[in-house]
Amino acid sequence: MNEQNNKKKKQKTKDVLGNILFALRVIHRAAPGFLLVSGTCNLLDGFRSALTEVLVLRYAVNAVQRGEDFFTIAGVVLVCFALHVALSLIINYFSPWSHPNVYVRNNQLKVRTYIDKMLQEKARAVDLASYEDPEEFDRYFKAYDGSYNRIMAVYWGFVQLSFRASNLSTTAAVIFSIDPLLMVFALLPCVSAVLFKKSNDLNYESDLEKKKCRRARDYALRTFYLSDFVKEMRMGNFPELMKWRFGEEIEAQKRIVDRYAPKIATLKFLGNFLQEILLTFGAIAYTVWQSLGTGRILYGDCLVVINSISGVSWGIVAVTEVMTYMWDASLYISNIRDFLNAKINIRNAPDAKAVRRGDLEFRNVSFTYRGADKPTIRNLSFTVRDGEKIALVGQNGAGKTTIAKLMLRLYDVTEGEILYGGVNIKELSLEEYRNAFAVVFQDFKNFSTNVAENVLLRPLRDGEEQTVLAALDKAGFTDKLNSLPSGLDTRLTREFDDKGENLSGGESQKLSIARIYAKEASIAILDEPTSALDPIAEYHMYENMMDACRDRSVVFISHRLSSAVLADRVILLENGAVAECGTHHELLGAGGKYAKMFAMQAEKYRESEVRADG
Numbered sequence: 001m002n003e004q005n006n007k008k009k010k011q012k013t014k015d016v017l018g019n020i021l022f023a024l025r026v027i028h029r030a031a032p033g034f035l036l037v038s039g040t041c042n043l044l045d046g047f048r049s050a051l052t053e054v055l056v057l058r059y060a061v062n063a064v065q066r067g068e069d070f071f072t073i074a075g076v077v078l079v080c081f082a083l084h085v086a087l088s089l090i091i092n093y094f095s096p097w098s099h100p101n102v103y104v105r106n107n108q109l110k111v112r113t114y115i116d117k118m119l120q121e122k123a124r125a126v127d128l129a130s131y132e133d134p135e136e137f138d139r140y141f142k143a144y145d146g147s148y149n150r151i152m153a154v155y156w157g158f159v160q161l162s163f164r165a166s167n168l169s170t171t172a173a174v175i176f177s178i179d180p181l182l183m184v185f186a187l188l189p190c191v192s193a194v195l196f197k198k199s200n201d202l203n204y205e206s207d208l209e210k211k212k213c214r215r216a217r218d219y220a221l222r223t224f225y226l227s228d229f230v231k232e233m234r235m236g237n238f239p240e241l242m243k244w245r246f247g248e249e250i251e252a253q254k255r256i257v258d259r260y261a262p263k264i265a266t267l268k269f270l271g272n273f274l275q276e277i278l279l280t281f282g283a284i285a286y287t288v289w290q291s292l293g294t295g296r297i298l299y300g301d302c303l304v305v306i307n308s309i310s311g312v313s314w315g316i317v318a319v320t321e322v323m324t325y326m327w328d329a330s331l332y333i334s335n336i337r338d339f340l341n342a343k344i345n346i347r348n349a350p351d352a353k354a355v356r357r358g359d360l361e362f363r364n365v366s367f368t369y370r371g372a373d374k375p376t377i378r379n380l381s382f383t384v385r386d387g388e389k390i391a392l393v394g395q396n397g398a399g400k401t402t403i404a405k406l407m408l409r410l411y412d413v414t415e416g417e418i419l420y421g422g423v424n425i426k427e428l429s430l431e432e433y434r435n436a437f438a439v440v441f442q443d444f445k446n447f448s449t450n451v452a453e454n455v456l457l458r459p460l461r462d463g464e465e466q467t468v469l470a471a472l473d474k475a476g477f478t479d480k481l482n483s484l485p486s487g488l489d490t491r492l493t494r495e496f497d498d499k500g501e502n503l504s505g506g507e508s509q510k511l512s513i514a515r516i517y518a519k520e521a522s523i524a525i526l527d528e529p530t531s532a533l534d535p536i537a538e539y540h541m542y543e544n545m546m547d548a549c550r551d552r553s554v555v556f557i558s559h560r561l562s563s564a565v566l567a568d569r570v571i572l573l574e575n576g577a578v579a580e581c582g583t584h585h586e587l588l589g590a591g592g593k594y595a596k597m598f599a600m601q602a603e604k605y606r607e608s609e610v611r612a613d614g
Contacts, residue, residue, distance in 0.1 A: 019330040022337060023154035030114030031107040038104075038155070039162040041094040046166030048087045053311070054171050054304055056080045061300030096159055111155075112148045119144060122339060127346050128410040129370055143339030145211075146332065153329040157322045164322075168315045171308050178301045179290065185283035185309060193320035195271035199264045200324050204331070206260040210253050217249035283309045346412055348430045355432040357522045358421030360384040360407065360553065365416035367406060367576075375414065376402045377576040384523070384553050389546065391556045391564040391584075393594070394573035400557040401442055402576075404527050407555070408437055438521035442528040442557075444512040446503065448495045451481065452488040455514045460488070471517035474544045477510040513541060516549075523553040526563075542566050561598050570594065 028035055056077060063073045096104045175182050220242045223229040284306050291302035360383070367377040376399050384390050392400050405411050406418060409425055418425050425433055447453070452460040452468050460468065468488060472481055484490040484501055494500040503511065509529070516524045529541070538560075545554065546566050556563035564570045564584050572580040572587070572594045580587055580594050587594040 015334070016327055016330040019333040019337065020154050020157075020326055023151045023329075023333055024158065026115065026118070026151055027111055027155055031110040034107040034111075035155070035158065037094050038096055038159050041091055042096075042159045042162035043166040044087050045091050045095060045097075046163040046168075047170060048084060048091065049163075050167050050170035050174075051080060051087075052084055054174050054308055057307065058174065058300045058304045061303055062298045063300075065299050096156070108152070111152065115148050115151060118340070119147060119336075122342070125344055125347070126342060127344060128405065130342070142332075142335040145335075147336050150329050150332040150336065154326055154333070157326040157329070160322050161319065164315055164319050168312060168319070171312055171315075175305060175309065175312065178297060178305060179287075182283060182287065182305060182309065185286070185313070192271040192274040193317050193324075195267045195274070196317065196321055197324045199267035199271070200321075200328060202260055202264050202267070204328050206256055206264075209256045213249045213252045213256070217246055217253075220246040220249065283313075346409060346430070349427050352429040353423055353427050355428050355436055356421040356423075357386060357436070359386055359419075360523060361419045362403075362406075363417050363419060365406065365413045365418060367402060367411065367414045375576060377406070377413075379416070380577060381416075382571055382578060382581070384555060386522075387551060387553055389549070389554045389556075389566065389568045391558070391561075391567035391570045392573060393558055393561055393564055393570060393597075394579070396559055398559075398573040399576040400559075400573055401527055403573075404439070404441075404525050404555070404557055407523075407525060408434060408439065436522045437525055438516045438519040438523070439525045440509075440512050440516060440527065440529045444509070446492055446508050446511055448491065448493045448500070450486075450489050450491050451484065451511070454492060454511055455518050457515065467518055468514075471514040472511070474517045474548055475510045475514035476540060476544075477507065477514060480507050480510075510541075513545075516545065521552065523555065524549050525555045525557070527557045528559070529556070538562055561594075561601055564594075564598070572597075 024035060060073060060077060063076075092098050093101075094103055095101065098104075172183065223242045224239070287297060287302050287305040287309070291297040291299060297305075362380050362382050365377055365380045366375050368375040380399075380403070392403060394400055402411075406413060409418075409430065412426065420428065420433065420436070451472075452465070455468050455471055456464070465488065469478075469481075472478060480503075481487060485499060491497040491500040493502055513526070513529055516526065524545070526545070542556075542563055543566075554567075556567060567584065570580075570582060570584055570587055571578055574593070580590070580592050582590070588598065589595075
């Protein structure tokens with residue numbers, strides 16, 4: 001709110017013009033020719049309106065008063081009528097105000113698609129750290145919030161200004177030729193425009209204050225119908241808490257409305273009163289007096305003024321309102337541009353090198369999260385040799401997942417360097433480097449698409465069905481797959497398909513693990529890959545993983561030590577540093593922290609087996 005108000009105060013004319021030109025460029029790139037056709041169409045529409053309401057009316061009445069020949073008058077009127085019909089045929093096909101209008105709708109769809117893709121590409125490229133920073137994430141929310149509508153607001157402003165430019169210039173020229181003093185009345189509505197602008201400013205401030213409340217309200221509402229919350233919402237009194245919060249946010253919005261509404265209503269009333277009563281009727285009274293009282297103005301001129309002075313006045317107000325509307329849209333477009341111009345730290349170097357398979361080495365690496373008081377990783381050094389199987393183990397918070405993110409270059413190290421194939425990963429092609437990894441994240445997500453697409457994380461291509469089936473079989477998902485109504489084509493979740501499948505936690509995890517088997521990558525990273533699996537399924541998964549990844553490196557990240565037995569080497573992490581390193585048997589023989597952790601977990605497994613047998 002404060003940020004937006006400050007931006008509004010600081011907005012300069014050149015900034016507004018820059019944002020408007022940005023929006024027009026986006027529209028032009030998305031739909032070439034759309035602006036030209038729409039602008040020309042509305043210029044013609046403005047002239048058409050002035051032709052019938054001003055030019056023909058004035059000529060016909062004045063010609064009768066002057067005693068001109070009937071056939072001459074009729075001929076001119078018929079020519080103007082034919083011109084009006086021709087213009088109408090063109091305008092009705094291309095005008096954005098015509099309904100339905102296939103031309104405009106198709107181009108609007110192009111613009112929406114272009115904007116969505118533009119924001120999606122940027123969102124895909126921004127650093128992961130930006131999503132975890134509330135201020136940065138709020139910037140993205142503001143950019144996405146009505147982005148299409150804000151840019152199209154500039155389009156609607158553009159076509160309205162095109163119409164007004166033609167209509168007002170024609171009508172104003174006629175009125176000025178009748179009596180220049182009348183233009184004073186026509187220009188006086190600019191005073192009321194100031195009042196309307198002030199009311200719009202207050203409405204904008206009100207909308208910004210309500211936006212935060214709407215986000216909190218929508219979150220409370222989502223907890224009632226999203227599957228992510230369904231179990232917890234049925235336990236305890238949490239629904240009551242969410243209902244209370246929902247009500248609180250509604251009340252907060254009401255308080256904002258109550259605070260702003262009287263001021264906005266007063267300003268609009270004063271503007272309308274000044275516009276409709278004092279200005280319009282004053283101009284009409286003056287014209288009638290000049291026509292009937294002094295005879296200085298012909299009847300046709302008088303009718304034109306009576307018929308159009310209000311339109312000119314409101315047209316001028318409309319222009320100022322359109323400019324104000326576009327000024328306000330500029331603020332939101334600034335959010336879009338800020339997002340698109342957001343600095344991306346993790347990107348390809350100008351002369352990025354090709355990726356070559358080799359060892360992955362951490363060399364004196366330290367890393368501190370943005371805003372954190374102390375580093376998560378401290379002076380860490382270790383090497384994953386090509387084809388080696390490494391288990392990174394340790395308690396929660398030891399830095400295991402952070403290491404995975406650094407490996408994938410989702411973050412860049414604060415100190416030290418990471419090398420792959422002997423080259424600093426910052427010097428490598430980012431897309432090629434990340435493509436060298438197959439990953440299952442701790443907080444993995446399955447998407448509301450079909451099974452095959454969830455495994456490949458892209459559309460299924462011809463000839464890949466067997467690859468997907470083999471990957472699912474190795475992940476232990478075959479029995480579940482056979483029970484699905486459409487096999488690999490079965491859509492997950494019922495969000496978009498009533499016949500979709502909702503998987504259990506273990507089934508979802510097996511499906512995500514299949515991604516490792518399906519992708520031919522040099523390094524596989526499994527971050528807590530078996531948290532939802534039972535011990536037997538976990539053991540088979542690790543066996544299959546070792547068999548499938550015989551010729552590539554594997555990094556198991558876990559606080560459970562099942563993977564350590566099968567690993568070539570175990571690295572025990574503590575407070576972001578290496579506490580112990582060696583093979584499973586070496587660390588057991590050393591009798592250190594790893595040996596104690598393994599003994600404790602083994603004891604828990606034995607206790608579980610006893611309870612199960614009992």
